[in-house]
Every structure is written in structure tokens, then in C-alpha cells.
Ligand SMILES: Nc1ncnc2c1ncn2[C@@H]1O[C@H](COP(=O)(O)OP(=O)(O)OP(=O)(O)O)[C@@H](O)[C@H]1O
């Protein structure tokens with residue numbers, strides 16, 4: 001088996017000077033988590049510590065059932081923190097109510113395994129809908145120009161007015177990724193985002209995420225089983241049985 | 249602007265995406281709303297038909313015996329009272345209206361059918377039942393009647409020029425009028441007071457239709473009429489006579505309950521249909537709604553999308569149903585001879601019920617959206 005990756009992967013940039021001042025994009029300390037439905041109270045996360053500086057591209061890996069997705073959903077303010085602390089740009093998630101969690105989520109870009117696009121909306125409409133989350137940020141003409149620019153960046157210009165039914169799985173997934181990027185989130189959370197893509201397409205997507213991290217100081221936390229993607233990360237964090245076992 | 253349209257219309261986009269499915273959904277809603285229209289149409293059709301005479305009156309006040317609690321009760325009035333009324337200040341004309349019930353047969357030896365007779369002095373024209381002059385001139389001939397062309401079909405072919413028998417006496421049909429039957433009577437003929445008294449020499453009028461001279465005080469005169477013989481005469485304006493008739497009909501027969509239940513059935517069917525449509529649509533796109541939640545869209549935003557769909561569905565369904573109800577009313581009127589008609593406020597009330605129903609269905613369907621858990625998306 002070749003040791004070379006099947007597609008060229010941008011390597012992580014050389015280590016830079018000490019992290020800049022200011023709060024980390026993500027700061028997880030002493031997090032435990034048990035699903036309420038588990039009678040025995042088995043903890044699926046135990047004493048998790050993890051920090052991402054702005055611009056960090058971190059890959060989270062580990063065997064199935066080790067708790068990667070659960071950790072992602074806690075950081076994404078999709079589940080309430082039980083034990084320990086999670087801060088995003090210094091703001092504590094623990095103890096937040098429903099609507100504050102919603103507001104927190106608006107500054108996070110989520111990339112799920114499935115694209116979950118509305119069949120009734122064209123690509124550009126999907127992106128405009130996402131922009132509605134932060135209406136105060138945009139001028140009227142942004143709603144026209146921004147989605148087009150982003151679609152171009154993702155090689156999807158020709159599909160701006162196309163509905164999902166006429167797109168391939170990979171194209172749909174890239175539109176879902178565009179939806180996660182359109183509001184320039186400070187943090188991107190992705191769970192196996194390339195699972196539905198062929199390796200070339202996957203490589204392009206990762207390259208684009210990488211570029212976001214570098215150019216816009218977006219912190220990226222991506223779950224993947226694919227070792228070929230490790231190279232492009234600043235760090236690879238490995239979880240086993242609810243604990244972080246190695247980082248580097 | 250386009251953006252606001254897109255998002256204002258997001259619910260609409262989602263709902264109408266699958267055209268065929270949307271058409272089926274709208275048709276389903278329309279059926280429920282048509283049921284409401286038909287039930288309400290029957291209800292008001294019975295009320296309108298029972299109170300029909302009150303709406304035909306050409307006068308300011310109607311006087312009748314105090315015992316005559318409704319227009320389908322037969323209680324004759326002492327003609328002296330009508331003369332007394334005529335003598336009151338402000339009263340210009342008092343027209344006597346007689347009402348009777350005779351057997352109508354096409355020819356001797358044939359079975360007869362009961363029919364209502366209205367009689368009055370020809371020149372007074374106390375009822376708006378056709379061209380006044382023509383009605384007056386044709387009525388004046390001896391042994392003639394005018395046939396109500398809206399009578400039910402049971403009397404056979406009765407057209408102007410024909411000879412018929414009323415209580416075995418020959419009469420000629422000299423023309424037609426338009427009155428309309430109700431639940432109790434199947435049809436009517438109209439004749440002059442003279443012709444009626446020739447047939448029923450002892451008949452007394454049952455109504456006095458009173459016209460006031462210009463500027464005469466209505467309420468004061470009405471009270472003066474009742475004061476002529478307290479406890480014996482009731483005097484009402486045609487409008488309050490109609491309202492009294494509505495109330496009487498509602499109290500006398502369980503039509504409110506019967507058609508109310510029918511209306512409710514339409515409402516419930518509509519509610520369930522609307523809920524089903526929204527529920528299925530949401531269930532099909534559970535992950536999409538969950539994604540909107542994950543992205544940080546508020547519950548209110550999602551509620552708006554669902555309510556937009558509910559509203560659109562109800563409006564399209566209502567519009568279809570309104571069109572269908574015109575056809576349905578026509579058919580029912582032909583079959584039953586009941587007065588089936590749309591009025592602004594009846595149509596409006598059904599429209600409001602439809603919208604309320606759809607909003608309720610939307611709120612119920614929201615529970616399905618509430619179940620969409622964004623934490624399960626990863
Ligand atoms: N909704 C849930 N209710 C109860 N237990 C759950 C739920 N989701 C996950 N778990 C359990 O929590 C543990 C961690 O699951 P998690 O999905 O975080 O693992 P993962 O590392 O993402 O696995 P995979 O690589 O297969 O996606 C597993 O033991 C799983 O069975």
C-alpha cells in the first residue's frame with residue numbers, strides 16, 4: 001500500500017509564533033457527559049480538556065462509539081453541558097437557556113454528514129436563508145453578491161439557481177458546506193463532511209476549509225476516520241472510550 | 249424586497265414545491281370548506297325561507313294578531329282593528345293580506361295538492377312579488393290567480409293561461425309571481441281580495457301592511473298601533489319581523505343543532521386534513537427543520553414557516569370551495585326550493601373559520617417540528 005495520499009493534500013503551515021492574546025475560540029475543561037436515557041448513568045465523555053485557538057484546524061478521531069459526535073454536539077451548543085465548562089470565544093455555554101443557545105449557534109458553521117437541503121430551494125436561496133440568521137450584518141446587495149461569490153469559490157456557480165433534485169450527492173454536500181460558511185462563522189464543526197464525496201472532491205473541500213482557517217482565523221473541529229486527512233490538520237486529537245488519549 | 253419575499257414566502261415555497269401534492273392538498277381542504285358552506289347554506293336557507301314573507305313586505309310596519317307568534321301560524325285579525333289603525337295620525341295606507349290553504353287540482357277528478365293562497369287588494373301591492381302594475385292588472389280579473397313560479401314541482405305543469413281547480417272551483421292562471429316555498433308550504437297562488445272573499449266569504453285578514461306618510465315617526469306610530477288593543481295586536485317593522493322569525497325558527501326546530509353539527513364536522517374534517525398535510529410535509533423534511541434549528545433559527549421563525557403554509561393552504565382551499573359552493577347552492581336550490589344565497593358576512597364568517605382552523609392545525613403541527621432534535625443531526 002502506498003504511503004502517499006491518493007490526492008494531494010495541503011500540508012499544515014509551519015508552526016507559528018505563540019498563540020495571540022485573547023480568549024481561545026473553543027475551551028473545553030473537565031467535561032463529563034452521560035445520556036439521560038442511560039439508566040446506569042454511564043459516562044460517554046469523561047474529563048475532556050480541549051482548546052482551539054482562532055484559526056486552529058483540529059481533527060478529532062477515534063473508534064466508533066468513543067464520544068466524538070457527542071463532544072461536537074456539546075461544543076455546538078446543541079446539547080446542554082452537564083459537568084465542566086465549555087467556552088466559545090470566552091463565553092460560557094454551561095447553564096444557557098434555549099434562546100441563548102440558539103444565538104450562540106448562529107456564529108457556528110455546522111457541516112453534517114447529510115446535506116439536509118430543502119428540496120424546494122435553489123442553491124442561492126439556501127444561502128440567502130442562512131444569511132437571514134444575521135440580518136444586521138448585511139446590506140441588501142450582500143444577499144445578491146455574497147452567495148454568488150461563495151458558490152464560485154466552491155466551483156458551484158453554474159448551479160446557483162438549481163434545486164437539489166438536479167444535483168449530485170457531492171454537489172449537494174458542497175452547497176451544505178457553503179451554507180455553513182456563508183456567515184463567516186468563528187467556528188466550524190464538521191462530522192465526517194467528506195464521507196459522501198469522492199477523494200478528489202473531498203480533498204478540495206478540505207483545502208477550502210484549510211484556507212478559511214488560515215485566512216479568516218476560523219477555528220475548525222472536524223471528526224474523521226480518514227487518516228489521509230490528518231496531514232492537513234494542525235493537530236489530531238484521538239478519543240477512546242469517552243476520553244482524549246492523545247493529542248498531537 | 250425580493251429577499252423579504254423569498255423568506256416571507258419560504259413556507260409557500262416549501263408547500264408548493266410538489267405541485268401535484270399541493271393540488272391534492274388544496275382540493276382536500278376545499279372539500280371540507282364546501283361542507284361548511286353547504287351546512288351553513290342549509291341553515292340560513294331554512295331561516296331565510298321561513299322568514300321570506302317578511303322580506304317581501306312593502307311597507308313600514310306589519311300588524312298582526314298578538315297570538316301569531318310566527319308567520320306560519322294562522323291567526324286572523326279583526327278587520328275593525330285595521331280600520332282603527334288606518335285612522336291613526338301618520339298612517340297613509342293599511343293593506344289587508346289574507347292567507348289561506350286550498351286544494352289545487354289540474355282537472356276535476358284528479359287528486360288535489362295543498363297550496364297556500366295569499367290575497368290582498370290588487371292596487372295596494374303590499375308584497376314585492378313581481379312587476380307591481382302587471383300583478384295588479386292581472387289580479388283584478390274575476391276568477392284569476394297568479395301562480396308562484398318558485399313552487400315545488402308537485403303541482404305539475406302550471407303556466408299562464410291554464411285552467412285549474414282551487415277547492416273544486418275553476419280559476420284561470422293569469423300570470424306568475426315569485427315568492428318561494430319553505431319547510432312548511434310547497435307553493436303559493438296569489439289572488440285579489442275580492443276573489444278570495446268569493447271563495448271564503450268569512451275570511452279575515454292575517455296581516456296588515458302599513459305604509460306611513462312622509463315624516464311620520466315610525467316607533468311612535470308602531471307603539472300607538474299596539475296601544476289600540478293591548479295584548480291583541482303586535483306591530484313590527486319588516487326587519488324586526490324577519491329577525492323574530494329567525495329566532496322563532498331556531499327555537500322551534502333543532503336546525504341550529506343539526507346544521508351546527510354539520511358545520512362543525514366540516515370544520516373538524518378541515519382541521520384534520522390541514523393537520524395531516526402539514527404533519528406529513530414536516531415529517532418528510534424533519535432533518536431540514538432540525539438543521540434550521542441547529543443553525544440557530546428561533547422557534548418563532550419555524551412557527552412562521554408552518555403558519556405560512558397553513559394560511560396558504562386555507563386560502564387556496566377556501567377560494568376553491570367558494571367557487572364550488574356557488575354550484576352546490578344552485579343545485580340545492582333547484583332540488584329543495586330553499587333560498588340558498590351567499591352574503592358577505594356569511595362568506596366572511598366561513599372564511600374566518602377556515603383561517604382559524606388552519607392556524608389551529610398549524611399550531612398542532614408545530615409539535616412535530618418541536619420533535620426535530622438538532623442534536624441528532626451529527
Ligand atoms: N442519543 C443518544 N442516547 C443515548 N446514548 C447515545 C446517544 N447518542 C450516542 N450515544 C452513546 O454515546 C456513546 C458515544 O456516541 P457518539 O455518537 O458520540 O460516538 P462517535 O465517536 O461519534 O461514534 P461514530 O464514530 O460511530 O460516529 C456511544 O456509546 C453511543 O451509544
Ligand SMILES: [Mg+2]
Nearest residue numbers: 068069191626
Ligand atoms: Mg459520530
